[in-house]
Amino acid sequence: MYLTLEKLTKTFPPRGGAGEVHAVKDADLQISQGELVTLLGPSGCGKTTTLRMIAGFEFPTSGRILLDGKEINTLPPNKRDMSMVFQSYAIFPHLNIFENIAYGLHVQRISKSEVERRVGAVLELVELTGYEKRAPNQLSGGQQQRVALARALVMEPKVLLMDEPLSNLDAKLRESMRTEIRRIQRSLGITSVYVTHDQIEAMTLSDRVVVMNKGLIEQVGSPVEVYRYPQTRFVADFIGRANFIDATVTRGLPGQLAVQVYGQTLHLSNVKEVYSEGARLILIARPEMILVNSQGELPGIVRRASYLGNMVDYDIEVGGQLISVVDTDPRHTAIHAEGAAVGVSLLADCVHVLPG
C-alpha cells in the first residue's frame, strides 16, 4: 500500500473548561497509488484533523502514518513531498499568479527555464494561461481555486491532499470543478485524499469513500458499496436517504433468508450472511427500492405526495411507520393522492440487511 494509516489517533488537550477532544480514534486506512479517496462525514467528525496529520501539521497522539512503507510520523510537512489545497485557498496575497504557482519550485531551487516550463504546463492544465501576471485579488473565486490546485499540482507531489476545496464556490461552479479535479487527478495518476462533507461530491469523485463519524471510520468502500451495502445505520442514513424497517428472521439459510415484515413474509435471496431463526434485523431500503401500486404486498396510506418532474416523492404510512418512496417510472402518469390507500412492495433482491 502506498499510504497507510495505522491506528491513527489524535486527542486534543483540554482547553478552556472543555475536556479532551478525541478528534480521531484508531483510524486504519490503506490507500494505493493513483487512488482518490474521500473522507466523508458531518462537520466535526475529524476529517480535517486526519488530513492535517497526513500533511504533518498535526502530530498524532498515537498510531503511525506510512508513506511508501516508511513511517513519516516525525517528518515535518516540508519534507513529506505532499501538496495540499486548502479550503480558504491560502493563496499568497503578495505574489502574482505565476509567483504563487512557482513558489514551491523556487524553494527547491529549480532552474528558471524549468520553472517556466512547468508552471506553463500546469496553467494550461487548469486553463489559466495568460493570467500569470495577475494579482490574486483580481481573480474570481473559481479561478483562485484553480490557482490553488495548480500550485499543488506543479509540485508533482507523492500525495495530493484537499480539504473541502470546493466549499466556497457556488453550486454550478462546484459541479464543473468537481469533474475538472477528477479529470486532472486521473490523467496525472496522483494519489489523492479529498475531504468533504458533501456526499454527492464524494460519490462522483472517489475511487473509494471513507465515511467518518465522531472520530471513527464507519466504513471504507467504493461509492456503490457504501450506498448499496452500508455497514452501519449511520452510513446508510448519511449517504442518500434510507428507510429502516424492523424485521424478524423466519428462515436463516444463506441465500434463502426469509423475514417477517409488517406481518408479511419477504424472501431476501441476495443476502449472503447466515442469521439464526428469530433474530431481529433492520432492512435498509432506499426510497427507489420500494414500488408503489394500487395493490402491493403491504397495505399503506399515502401521507404526502410531491411531483418533482423526474419522479414522484411519497411519504407512505405502512404498519404505523412513515416510509419514503420515490416512483421514478416515467410511465406512471397518475399520482396517488394524499390519503389514498396503496400497496407497497420492497424489491427483495435490492434491500440490504443489518443486524438489529
Place this chain on the structure above:
Amino acid sequence: MTDIPSGHKPEIPPGRSPVSRFAGLVHRYREFALISRDPVLFMSLLFCGLFLLVFVFFPLARAISSGFINKEGLFDLKYFARYFDSYYGPVMRQIFWNTIRMGVLSSVIGTLLGFVFAFAMVRCQIPGKRWVHLIAMVPTVSPPFAIALSTILLFGRNGLITKQLLGLNYNVYGMQGLVFVQVITFFTVSYLILRAMLERLNPAMEEAAESLGAGRFHVFRTIILPLLIPGLAGSVLLLFVESLADLGNPMFIAGNMTVLSTQIFLAVIGEYDYQKASALAFVLLVPTLFVFLVQRYYVNRRSYISVTGKPSGSAPVEKSRLIRWTCIAITYLGCIFIILLYATVVYSSFTSAWGVNYAPTLRWWNDALTRGVEAILDTTFLSALGTPVAALIGMVIAFLIVRKKFSGKEILDFGSNLGGAVPGTILGIGFILAFKKGRVVMASILYAILALFFIFFATPSRREQVIMLILGTGIGLAVHFLAPQLGLKPLMYTYSGIYLGLAVISLVRRRKLGFYTFLGIAAYSALFNLVDIIAVPIAVAGRNMERGFWSSALYQMADYIKVPFQLSPVLLGMALLFITALVVRSENSRLRLPLGVIALALPCVLFYHGMPLALTSTPYIILAAYIVRSLPASVRAGVAALQQIDPSIEEASQILGADAQYTFRKVTLPLILPALLAGLIFSFTRHMTSLSAIIFLVTARWRIVTASIMSDFEQVGLMGASAYSTIIIVLVLIAIGVINLITRRVLRGRGDVDISMGA
C-alpha cells in the same frame, strides 16, 4: 506555523483525568516540553517574558511597594493616612477630587466631541473627509503640552484673542482651561473608536426599525445608542485614564490648582520624597487599573459589533438636515480650532515677545538649534534607536499572542499593555527606584532563569546540564569574588581574546555557526573599548569647534556611537547567554561540555559586575522607558495584521517544501510588513512626544526635549517652548512621511499605513 512537530520524541500519551490538579501540571509540563521543541517560540517567549519582567513588572512593583515602606525599611502608611487627618487631609482630598473632576469632565466632553466627529465622518457626508481626518489626527503626533501652550498664547493673560482682540481679563488657568486643553488633546482616541463602531453598524437594523414605524429619535435611542454603548463606555474610560495620567497640560495650565500627576511630579522633583511620590502614584494607579480591567474584561467582551461586523459598504446618510449640519458645523469648528492652535504654536516661535511685540524673529529657533541642539539630538537619537526595538518586540509578542498556544499568554498580553497603560509618572518613579542602585537579587534571578534556559537548551544530557550549571556558575562567581575590582575595560579585552580563541577553535573544527558567532562576539567585546578610538577624536573635534550647532552635534555624536557598543553588563550578559546557547546546542561532540561551561561562566561574571542593573543616568533606561511606553501600540498593530492573515497561508508555504525560516522570510514577513511599518511610526511618535515617563530619568548627559521645556520653562519662555514643540512635530511628521514613502515603495500599492491605529 502551528505546532510543527520538529521531531525528537513522540508526544507523551494524554493523561486520563484532566480534572485533577496533577493532570493540569502534567499538561503544563508537556506543553513546556512541546514548546522547547520549537526553539524559536521558546526563545522569543523567554526574551519577551524577561523584558517585561525587568522593565514592566519589576519597576511597577517597586513603584507600588515603596509607597508603603519608609526610609527605615518599615511598613508605613503615613501618606495614605494623610488623606484622613485634619492637617493635610483637606488639601489632599481636594487634589484627589480635582483630579477625578478633571478626568470625568475631560473624558465625557472629549467623547462627545469624538462622537460628533465620527458621526459627521460616517453619517453626514462631510465635505473634505480626508482633511478632517488628518486634522483630527494631529494631536496624536504632538508633544503633550502643545495645546496648553497655544491655549495660553491665545487665551492667557496676554492672550492674543482674550487680551489683544477682545480686551478681556480672562483667566484661562484652572479647571476650565485644563479641561478644554485635554479635550482637544485626547478626543482623537474617542473619534477613532466611535468611527470604527459607526462604520460597522449595520444599517439594515435601523432600516428595519424605521420600517416598523419607529421615529428617528426612537431609532437612535433604541437601536444606535445601545449598540454604541460599549464604544462610548470604552472611549470615556480610555480618556479618563489619559486625562488622569496627563502631566504636561496640568503643569502648564492648571494654575494654582493641583492634580495628582503634578503633585507626584512635585514630590519627586521638589521634595525628593519617593515614598510620598509612590504613595500618590498608588492612589493614581487604583482608578487607572480599575478602568484598565473594566475595559479589558467588560467593555471588550461586550463590544459585539466591533468583533463581528465588517465595515458595510455604504453607511446611510443622516436624514435630518438639522442634525447633519449641526454635526458638520461642530466638526469644522473643531478642525479650525486645532489648526488655529497649532498655527499659533508655530507662529509664536517666530515672534519676539508674545503679547508685547509681534515682530518676527529667528531668535528662538536660533536658541533651540544651538543651546537646545543637545536635547533635540538626544531625543531624536534615543527615539530612533528605540523604534525598531519596540516594533520588533511588539511584533514578536503579537505573533506569540495570535499564533501560539501556551500557558501564560494572558500575562504576556497584560504585561505588554500594562507599561503603556499606567500613568507615565508611575513608570518613571518605578524606573528610578528599580534601577538607581545595584540589584544583586534581581540580577541573580535573571541569571538563574537564563542559566537554566541555557543548560536545558544547550544539551539534552542531564549529566552535562548539571556539570555546566555548577562549573559555569562556579567559575563565574569565583572570578567575580577573586577579582572584585576588575574594571569593565580590561574585562572586555579579556573576553574579546577568549571569544576569539573559541572562534579559532570553531574554525579549525569547521563549525560555521560557532565561528561567525564567536567572531562577532569577540569583535563586539573589542569594540567596547575600541569605539573610544573613534568617539574620542570626534568629541574633541566637536569641543574645539566654534560653539554652535555643529560643535554640539559632533560632541553628541561621539556619545551616540558608544551607545550600541557599551551595553550595561547585565544586558550584555543576557544577550550573550541567548546567542551562545544556540551555538553550544549545535555542537554535538565531546567539546560541548567545556564549551558550555565557558559560555556560561563568562556572562555569569557580567551579571555581578559592579552595580548590576544600576541603569539610571545611562541612555538605556530612557530607551527602556520609551519601548515600554510604545509597546501596546505596536503589539496592537501586529495583532490586527496577524489576525487578518489566514494561518493556512503559512501552512501552504510549508507543505510546498519551505521550512519555517523560508516561510517567515517569504510569506509572513512581507504580509506583516505594513503592520511593522505602522508599528515603527507609532513607536517613534510615542517616543518623541513622551514626557511623563522619562521626566525623572533625564540627566545632564542625556536630555530630552519635552522634559527640558518643562524644567527650563523659566529660561525658555513661551516662544522658546513653541519652537521646541514645533521641532518635535516637524521631526515626527518627517519620520511619518519617510516611513510612508518606504511603505508605498515596498507594498507596491497594497495600501497605506494607517496611522490611526497608534492613537
